[in-house]
Structure formats: C-alpha cells, structure tokens
Amino acid sequence: MSSWLATILVFLPLGGALLVWLLPVGRVAGPLALLIALTEVGFWINGLTLIDFDRTSGPSFDQQTTWFSDLNVSYHVGFSAFSFWLAGLAVVVMAAAIAYGFWVGRERPRAYFGLMLFLTAAVVGVFASEDLLLFYVFFEAMMIPLYVLIGVWGGPGRLGATVKFVIYTMAGSLLMLAAVIVFGLSSGSFDLVDSNPSNSTWLFLGFAIAFAVKAPLFPFHGWLPDAYRESSPEVAAVLSGVISKAAIFGFIRICLGKFPGPFDDFRNVILALAVVGLVYGSLMAFRAPDVRGVIAYSSLAQMGLITIGVFSLTSMGVSGAVLQAVNHGLISATLFLLAGAIERRTATGSLNRLGGMARGRPALATVLMVTGVIALAVPGSSAFAGEFLILAGIFGFGWGWAVAGATGIVLAAMYMLRLISAVLHKEPGPAVSDAALDLRPAELGIVVPLVACLLALSMWPAAISERVGDENTPLFPQKAEFPAFPGSVP
Amino acid sequence: MIQTPSVDWFALSPSLVALGAAAICLLSAVLTPRWLLRPFAAFVCALGFVGGLVMASLVYWKTPEAHLIVADAVSRDRFAAVAQLIVMGSGLLAVGVSYSARMRQDHIGEYYALLATAGAGMAFLVQAGNLMTLFLGLEWFSVCLYILCAIETDLVGSLEAGLKYLIIGGMGSAVLLFGSALVYGSTGELGFSAIADATRLHDLSGDPILLVGLAMILAGLAFKASAAPFHMWTPDVYDGAPTPVTGFMAAATKAVALVLALRLLSVAFPEKEDVWTIAVAFLACASLAWGNLAALVQTRVKRLLAYSSISHAGFMLIAVAAANQLGARALLYYLIPYAAISIGAFAVVAARERELGETVTLENLSGFGWERPVLGAAMFTFMLGFAGFPLTGGFMGKFLIFSAASERGWNWLVIVGVAATLVSLYYYLAVIRAMYMRPAAELGLAPIGGSPPREVLLTSAVVAAMIVNVGAFFAIQPLVDLTRTAAQALPL
Numbered sequence: 001m002s003s004w005l006a007t008i009l010v011f012l013p014l015g016g017a018l019l020v021w022l023l024p025v026g027r028v029a030g031p032l033a034l035l036i037a038l039t040e041v042g043f044w045i046n047g048l049t050l051i052d053f054d055r056t057s058g059p060s061f062d063q064q065t066t067w068f069s070d071l072n073v074s075y076h077v078g079f080s081a082f083s084f085w086l087a088g089l090a091v092v093v094m095a096a097a098i099a100y101g102f103w104v105g106r107e108r109p110r111a112y113f114g115l116m117l118f119l120t121a122a123v124v125g126v127f128a129s130e131d132l133l134l135f136y137v138f139f140e141a142m143m144i145p146l147y148v149l150i151g152v153w154g155g156p157g158r159l160g161a162t163v164k165f166v167i168y169t170m171a172g173s174l175l176m177l178a179a180v181i182v183f184g185l186s187s188g189s190f191d192l193v194d195s196n197p198s199n200s201t202w203l204f205l206g207f208a209i210a211f212a213v214k215a216p217l218f219p220f221h222g223w224l225p226d227a228y229r230e231s232s233p234e235v236a237a238v239l240s241g242v243i244s245k246a247a248i249f250g251f252i253r254i255c256l257g258k259f260p261g262p263f264d265d266f267r268n269v270i271l272a273l274a275v276v277g278l279v280y281g282s283l284m285a286f287r288a289p290d291v292r293g294v295i296a297y298s299s300l301a302q303m304g305l306i307t308i309g310v311f312s313l314t315s316m317g318v319s320g321a322v323l324q325a326v327n328h329g330l331i332s333a334t335l336f337l338l339a340g341a342i343e344r345r346t347a348t349g350s351l352n353r354l355g356g357m358a359r360g361r362p363a364l365a366t367v368l369m370v371t372g373v374i375a376l377a378v379p380g381s382s383a384f385a386g387e388f389l390i391l392a393g394i395f396g397f398g399w400g401w402a403v404a405g406a407t408g409i410v411l412a413a414m415y416m417l418r419l420i421s422a423v424l425h426k427e428p429g430p431a432v433s434d435a436a437l438d439l440r441p442a443e444l445g446i447v448v449p450l451v452a453c454l455l456a457l458s459m460w461p462a463a464i465s466e467r468v469g470d471e472n473t474p475l476f477p478q479k480a481e482f483p484a485f486p487g488s489v490p
Numbered sequence: 491m492i493q494t495p496s497v498d499w500f501a502l503s504p505s506l507v508a509l510g511a512a513a514i515c516l517l518s519a520v521l522t523p524r525w526l527l528r529p530f531a532a533f534v535c536a537l538g539f540v541g542g543l544v545m546a547s548l549v550y551w552k553t554p555e556a557h558l559i560v561a562d563a564v565s566r567d568r569f570a571a572v573a574q575l576i577v578m579g580s581g582l583l584a585v586g587v588s589y590s591a592r593m594r595q596d597h598i599g600e601y602y603a604l605l606a607t608a609g610a611g612m613a614f615l616v617q618a619g620n621l622m623t624l625f626l627g628l629e630w631f632s633v634c635l636y637i638l639c640a641i642e643t644d645l646v647g648s649l650e651a652g653l654k655y656l657i658i659g660g661m662g663s664a665v666l667l668f669g670s671a672l673v674y675g676s677t678g679e680l681g682f683s684a685i686a687d688a689t690r691l692h693d694l695s696g697d698p699i700l701l702v703g704l705a706m707i708l709a710g711l712a713f714k715a716s717a718a719p720f721h722m723w724t725p726d727v728y729d730g731a732p733t734p735v736t737g738f739m740a741a742a743t744k745a746v747a748l749v750l751a752l753r754l755l756s757v758a759f760p761e762k763e764d765v766w767t768i769a770v771a772f773l774a775c776a777s778l779a780w781g782n783l784a785a786l787v788q789t790r791v792k793r794l795l796a797y798s799s800i801s802h803a804g805f806m807l808i809a810v811a812a813a814n815q816l817g818a819r820a821l822l823y824y825l826i827p828y829a830a831i832s833i834g835a836f837a838v839v840a841a842r843e844r845e846l847g848e849t850v851t852l853e854n855l856s857g858f859g860w861e862r863p864v865l866g867a868a869m870f871t872f873m874l875g876f877a878g879f880p881l882t883g884g885f886m887g888k889f890l891i892f893s894a895a896s897e898r899g900w901n902w903l904v905i906v907g908v909a910a911t912l913v914s915l916y917y918y919l920a921v922i923r924a925m926y927m928r929p930a931a932e933l934g935l936a937p938i939g940g941s942p943p944r945e946v947l948l949t950s951a952v953v954a955a956m957i958v959n960v961g962a963f964f965a966i967q968p969l970v971d972l973t974r975t976a977a978q979a980l981p982l
Contacts, residue, residue, distance in 0.1 A: 140880045148926065174908045178908045
C-alpha cells in the first residue's frame with residue numbers, strides 16, 4: 001500500500017474533480033470537494049507516519065511505470081523529504097481554500113470545486129514528480145485551473161490580470177519545455193533520478209527563468225500584484241502559499257540536482273536578484289495602499305529570502321529554506337483568507353478606509369495578530385527559526401548577503417506592524433461599521449487550523465528543518481558519484 | 491492488346507468502400523422518398539467511412555512489409571493505412587456535424603456523396619506511388635471540395651469561397667503538375683522510388699531542372715496544406731464555406747497534404763535532403779509567424795481558426811523538416827488529436843452559428859460555455875489542445891515534434907516553435923475568455939430564449955473529438971506504437 005501513496009495523493013483529487021464535474025447536482029459539489037480535500041490531508045498524515053526521512057537511496061513511495069517507451073518517458077512519482085513537506089503544505093492549504101470557497105458559497109459550484117480539486121492534483125503532482133516530462137505536465141496543468149479560477153471568479157480587473165499572469169508564466173515555462181526536450185534527448189532519459197547532470201548554461205537558464213517567474217524573483221514579478229489583487233481571496237491564498245513553492249521545488253530538484261555546475265556559476269547573480277527582491281518587495285509592502293498589496297509584496301520578499309536559502313548551498317540554508325517555505329505558505333494563506341474576511345465585512349481592502357477593527361472583534365484581532373507576529377519573525381516563532389537558518393547558512397558564503405537578508409527581516413517588522421495597526425487599531429475607518437461581525441465560527445474553523453500548524457512549528461521547527469537532509473542523508477535521490485549533500489560541493 | 495497490370499483490390503478497398511457509399515448516396519437522391527433522404531444519405535455516408543476505417547485497419551494489419559502495387563503506381567504500406575484511418579475518422583465526425591446543418595433539401599444526397607468521394611480521393615492520395623497517382627488523387631478530392639464549398643448556393647460567402655478555392659486551388663494544382671513534368675523531364679521517371687534511383691544513377695542531384703521541379707511540387711503541396719506563403723485562400727475559404735465542410739477541410743486536407751509531402755520528399759528526393767529540409771523549415775517558420783500573428787487580430791471565430799490552422803501547418807512542417815523517423819512518427823501522432831479537435835472546434839462554431847443565426851465572433855460567443863456546458867467544456871479542451879497544454883493530445887504532439895527537431899540538431903527550430911506557441915496562447919485563451927469569463931449580461935446581449943436545439947449527432951461528434959483529444963494524452967503508448975510501425979515504411 002505504501003508504494004501507492006504518491007499516486008493516491010495525485011489521483012484522488014483528479015478523480016474527485018471528474019466526479020464533481022460529472023455529478024449533475026450543484027449542491028453536493030462543495031461538501032464532496034471538501035471531503036476529498038480532507039481525505040487527501042488524511043492520506044498525507046498517513047504518509048507522515050510511514051515515510052523514512054533518513055532514506056539514502058531512491059525516493060519514498062517510489063512508483064514507476066513506462067508512460068511511452070519512445071523517448072524513455074515514464075510515470076515516475078515519489079517524494080524526497082523536502083518535497084514531502086511541500087506536498088503537506090499544499091494539501092493543507094488547498095483544503096482550507098476549498099473550505100473557504102464552500103463557506104463563501106461560490107457561484108457555479110460544480111465548475112469551481114472541480115477546478116480546485118484539479119489544481120490540488122496538479123500541485124501535488126509537481127511535488128511528487130520524479131520524471132522531467134511528468135513534472136512539466138503538472139507544472140503546466142496548474143495553469144489551466146488557475147486561469148479559469150482567476151478569470152471567472154475574480155474581481156473587476158480579472159481579465160487583464162489573467163492575460164498578464166498567463167503571458168508571464170507561459171513565457172517562462174515554454175522556454176522550459178525547450179530545455180526539457182533538449183535535456184531529455186541529450187541525456188537519453190527524462191527520469192530525474194537516472195539522468196546524468198548537465199553542464200549546459202543555456203538549459204540551466206531555461207529552467208531557472210521559468211522558476212524565477214513562478215516564484216517570482218525580482219525582475220519577473222510583473223504579474224504578481226494584479227493576480228493577487230484580482231483573484232478571489234482563497235485563490236490568492238493558494239497562489240502565494242502553494243503555487244509559488246513549485247518554483248522552490250524546481251530550484252532544488254532540477255536546477256540544483258541536474259545542473260550543479262551552472263548552479264554554482266550563477267549563484268551570485270541569483271542571490272543578487274533574490275536580495276533585491278527581498279528589499280524591494282519589503283519596501284513596496286510597506287508602501288502598499290491595501291491589505292492584499294501588503295501581503296502580495298511581502299510574498300515577493302519572502303520568496304527572495306527562501307531563494308537565498310536555497311542558493312546558500314549549505315544544509316543549514318536549504319533546510320531553513322524548506323522550513324521557511326512551509327511557514328510562508330501557511331502565513332500568507334492565513335493572511336489572504338483573513339483579508340477576504342475583512343473585505344467581506346467592509347467591501348474594501350484599502351488601508352485608509354479600515355481601522356479600529358479590534359474593538360468588539362476579539363477573534364479577528366487575535367488571529368490576525370498571532371499570524372502577523374509570526375510573520376515578522378519574532379524570536380521563538382517558526383519564521384524566526386527559518387530565517388535564522390537561512391541567514392546562518394548564507395553567512396558562510398558571504399557575510400554581505402547575510403546582512404542584506406537581515407535588513408529584509410527588519411523591514412518585515414515594519415510592514416507587518418503597519419498592516420496590523422492599520423486594520424485593527426487607530427480610529428475606526430469609514431468603511432468599518434459597527435455592524436461588521438467578528439469572525440464566524442466557520443471562518444475560525446478554517447483559519448485556526450492553519451495558525452495551529454504555525455504554532456506547532458514554532459514549538460518544534462526541527463520537525464522540518466532536521467528532516468530535510470544533511471551531510472549524511474541526501475536532499476533528494478541522486479547518483480552515487482555525487483556527494484550526499486550539495487553543501488559539501490567544494 | 492493492351493496489357494493491364496494486376497490490381498490489388500484489397501489495398502485499394504478503403505477508397506473503394508467510400509466510393510461505393512458515394513454512389514449509393516447519389517442514387518438515394520433520386521430513389522428515396524424526401525422525408526427519408528436526410529437520414530438515409532447520412533447513414534450511408536457514415537457507413538462508407540466506417541467501412542473505410544475497417545478496411546484501412548485490415549490493410550494495416552495485413553501489410554507488415556511495404557511494397558508497390560498496380561504497376562508500381564500505388565504503394566501499399568502501414569504509413570498510408572494510418573493516414574487513411576485519420577481521413578476516415580475525420581469523415582465520420584464530419585458526417586455527425588453535417589447532419590444538423592440546415593441544408594437545402596435538394597442538395598442533401600449530393601452533399602453526402604461528395605463528402606464520401608472526397609474521403610475516397612484522400613485515401614487514394616496518401617497511397618500514391620508515382621507522380622500520376624499523386625496528381626489524380628489530389629484533383630479527385632479537390633474537385634469534390636470545390637463543389638462542397640459552394641454548395642450553399644444561396645449564401646454569397648459560400649459561392650465566393652467556392653470560386654476562390656477553385657481558382658487558387660487550380661493554380662496550386664497547375665504548379666504541382668508543372669513541377670512533376672520538370673522532374674519527369676530531368677529523371678525520365680514517374681515513380682517516387684524510381685526518381686530517387688535515377689537521381690542516384692545519373693548523378694542528377696545538381697540538375698537545376700530537377701531542383702526547380704522539386705520546388706514547384708513543394709509549392710503545390712504547400713497550397714493544399716495551406717502553409718505560408720501559399721495560404722492566402724485559407725481564411726476566406728474557411729470563413730465562407732459551410733462550417734462542417736470547413737472542419738473536414740481543415741482536418742483531412744491538411745493531413746493528407748502533409749503526409750504525402752513527407753512520403754514524396756523522403757522517398758523520391760533523398761539525395762536532395764539538405765535542400766528540401768531547409769525549404770520545409772522555411773515554410774514552417776513562415777506559417778508559424780504569419781498564422782499566429784494574423785490570428786491575434788481576428789474577431790470572427792472561423793477566421794481565427796483558419797489562421798490557427800495555418801500555424802498548425804507550420805508545426806507539422808517542423809516534423810517534416812526534421813526528416814527522421816521520430817519526425818514521421820510525430821507527424822502521424824500529431825494529426826490524430828489535431829484532426830479531431832479541428833472538426834470538433836468547427837462543429838461547436840456551427841452549433842453557435844445556428845443558435846444565433848449569424849456569424850460567430852468572439853463577442854457573441856460570450857456566455858456560451860455556461861449555456862451549453864457539454865459543448866463549452868469540449869471547446870475548452872479543444873483550445874487547450876490547439877495551444878498545446880498538458881492533458882491533451884496537442885501537448886504530446888508538440889512535444890514529439892519538438893523532440894524530432896531537436897534530434898536533428900535544429901534546436902533553433904524548437905525555439906521558433908516555442909515562441910509561436912506562446913503567441914498562439916493569446917488567441918486560444920481569448921476564445922475561452924469569451925466563452926466563460928464574459929457573461930452575456932456584461933455585454934448587454936439579449937438572453938436567448940428557449941432551450942437550445944438537441945443536435946444529438948453533433949454533440950456526440952464533439953464529445954468523441956474531446957475523447958480523442960484527451961485520450962491521446964493518456965493512452966499515448968498504443969498510438970506511438972501504431973505510428974512507429976507506420977513510419978518504418980519510409981526510408982528515413
């Protein structure tokens with residue numbers, strides 16, 4: 001049974017999507033989708049009890065069958081330690097997003113929930129792929145539901161936002177398709193475990209640019225503000241919380257795993273972009289006029305920080321990056337869902353028109369405060385642990401990078417506190433009426449589990465950071481002639 | 491006494507079955523009562539295509555070794571059989587789409603007879619083994635299509651389309667014929683493989699007459715495949731012709747023209763491979779550029795799909811230009827989902843056209859996806875298939891074609907294809923955007939009263955096309971096996 005777990009995690013939501021689309025009853029679509037999403041979480045927890053994080057050979061839950069023999073393309077799924085954590089983030093956030101969509105009562109429920117389940121399958125598939133073409137298929141498949149989810153259920157500017165989003169990401173990922181083909185043909189196999197690493201700079205760039213757009217890194221973030229503002233809150237939560245992590249997976253599994261040479265050559269360039277993104281994103285978040293703008297740009301900043309961790313190439317930095325990826329996913333999902341709750345009550349996200357919402361709304365105030373405080377990496381929080389590991393990891397490579405990263409953390413405190421005070425404190429804003437309710441029990445039921453995960457990770461960040469890989473256990477399965485951990489690359 | 495060659499009737503049976511069906515359709519126009527004419531003629535035509543499918547599969551099964559028959563004029567091999575399967579399948583879908591079309595009663599028998607005859611001609615063309623049978627097959631189905639385009643005599647657009655197609659198609663045929671004559675003049679041979687042998691034997695590969703002949707034949711085939719810069723007729727003809735006919739033309743004509751181009755170039759001109767691969771690559775790039783850029787500014791959906799079909803000719807020409815086994819496989823594989831989704835997409839346009847009683851534009855397509863969920867969902871997958879998104883056969887087709895180009899060492903052609911795909915996203919997604927994201931109320935259109943027409947056959951044809959499109963992605967292994975054995979018939 002355990003070898004089927006990766007396959008189940010991918011195909012359960014896909015089958016659920018088909019079921020939701022084909023059942024001609026709109027009313028059951030929401031509950032059914034929620035049930036499937038929760039089952040998915042259950043399967044993941046089951047996997048958590050079965051997985052062996054100290055495995056040295058091959059991925060966990062490994063399963064491989066030939067897809068088509070012509071070019072050695074196979075259906076090959078499995079999890080490395082780090083990708084299993086990312087998959088866990090994906091299933092939890094997707095379940096919360098589906099629950100939120102159900103609670104809000106989205107129109108055209110069959111289409112909506114079917115697409116959400118389809119998206120779940122695609123995201124989990126990205127994290128589970130061990131074959132390059134399969135990875136590409138899932139990576140692209142994510143675009144289909146996202147395009148429709150933003151375009152149909154988004155805000156008034158949704159059409160422009162979708163065009164921008166699609167053109168940016170597809171420009172990156174079509175270049176990646178060319179890279180996938182050339183890499184696969186030249187190494188004779190598309191399998192991520194079997195294929196030999198390459199030294200080609202061009203192929204590396206083909207992949208790296210695609211991931212840089214998806215993350216996004218600094219000059220490739222043009223789609224981000226529109227997409228995050230115009231999509232519905234639960235889709236924005238998924239976009240920033242989960243979809244962006246596909247880029248982190250790609251950086252680690254493909255750029256690092258298959259192109260160790262070019263990875264090293266381009267380290268300084270990408271670190272520079274990440275640092276610029278960190279500082280620029282933080283400043284933009286500090287200046288953003290609305291709730292979603294703050295979260296969107298903070299997302300840009302945080303992705304920069306996580307990328308710094310990955311490109312530090314030390315076990316400390318990379319495990320910090322994975323921990324921070326999970327943290328950031330949970331934080332930004334919670335914040336976007338809360339932003340949605342606030343917008344429902346006030347019909348605006350503009351910080352000028354908000355304020356004073358803490359009075360008489362203790363639940364909202366508490367949840368927002370706790371999440372915000374974790375987000376600004378107060379010592380003792382899981383974000384603090386993640387950022388500390390990243391900075392400690394990069395410090396060995398160059399102290400300048402660590403200083404720049406630390407600046408970002410200071411700026412994070414500034415924009416988070418600004419957000420909290422602008423929403424919760426000060427005088428009540430013109431859009432906040434006394435009738436605006438506190439968080440309802442159902443909303444609490446969606447948001448509190450996410451915050452609980454964050455609190456649990458704050459108490460035990462080592463749960464993730466010590467289960468990613470170190471000098472003895474490899475980060476992901478790779479051929480014997482390569483060192484156990486890339487950090488030991490001289 | 492004239493010596494007659496022995497005829498392998500079995501190998502010709504796919505064409506013959508379709509021809510027989512055409513004959514019965516013609517007779518039925520006279521003999522059946524009026525109320526029975528439409529169902530009867532459509533049924534016989536469909537039966538002809540099913541028979542063609544069955545016979546083509548039998549020929550495929552019984553022909554492990556490629557060889558020439560009928561005095562070396564026709565080639566019997568699996569490559570042709572797979573192409574015939576595609577043609578017959580397209581024909582079958584086209585019958586389903588045509589059935590609900592509003593047609594003048596006095597043309598129905600002839601319509602289906604011409605459709606079956608065109609299918610027979612295409613099935614004959616892909617088997618061509620020399621330049622005579624090539625021209626015969628090409629004219630055979632072209633003449634049928636000229637009439638089919640103009641069959642709606644009370645529509646000005648239809649007449650115009652028929653006339654335009656006739657003149658430009660005739661021009662293309664003339665060029666091809668002239669080229670054939672030059673090749674014959676240079677080599678003294680008509681048979682494809684004989685031309686190659688003569689070129690080798692007499693060391694003709696530097697002969698300018700042969701080169702000009704090759705170029706003119708290529709141009710003639712490019713007319714039929716609507717590859718730029720020989721595509722000028724395509725948008726007008728596709729726009730004006732009755733929509734079911736357009737769907738059939740887009741799928742089947744292009745398929746046979748490209749399949750035949752690959753056969754002719756690889757069998758007859760292996761000595762000139764260095765020349766024609768470059769020429770085909772040029773045609774591919776021109777089609778990709780022109781088709782995609784022009785499609786960006788279209789508002790009428792049929793014209794948009796016409797330009798998209800030009801760009802797809804470009805993609806498939808990449809596979810021809812690759813000139814390797816993988817390219818031949820990729821071409822055949824690509825044609826399977828492509829043919830299905832072309833017909834399916836035009837069928838959806840036809841349904842909307844009837845619903846509105848006017849030309850379908852991106853504007854008046856709005857809300858269609860929600861009003862007709864099955865057709866809308868199918869159109870959604872067709873657009874994703876055209877654009878080459880995963881979970882559709884279009885993705886795998888593009889993947890194989892790009893792989894073929896990369897295997898030849900032409901990574902620049904991969905980049906061109908990828909860039910063209912990126913441009914094409916804009917207009918394919920525009921169709922989806924129109925169907926789903928712009929509610930009719932937003933545009934101030936009056937809601938359409940009543941429930942939509944049932945159109946069972948059209949809907950089943952569209953659903954079948956959707957299944958082929960998505961199925962080709964998941965079940966790629968059997969299709970790849972099929973095309974692999976088919977491609978081995980070519981000396982690549």
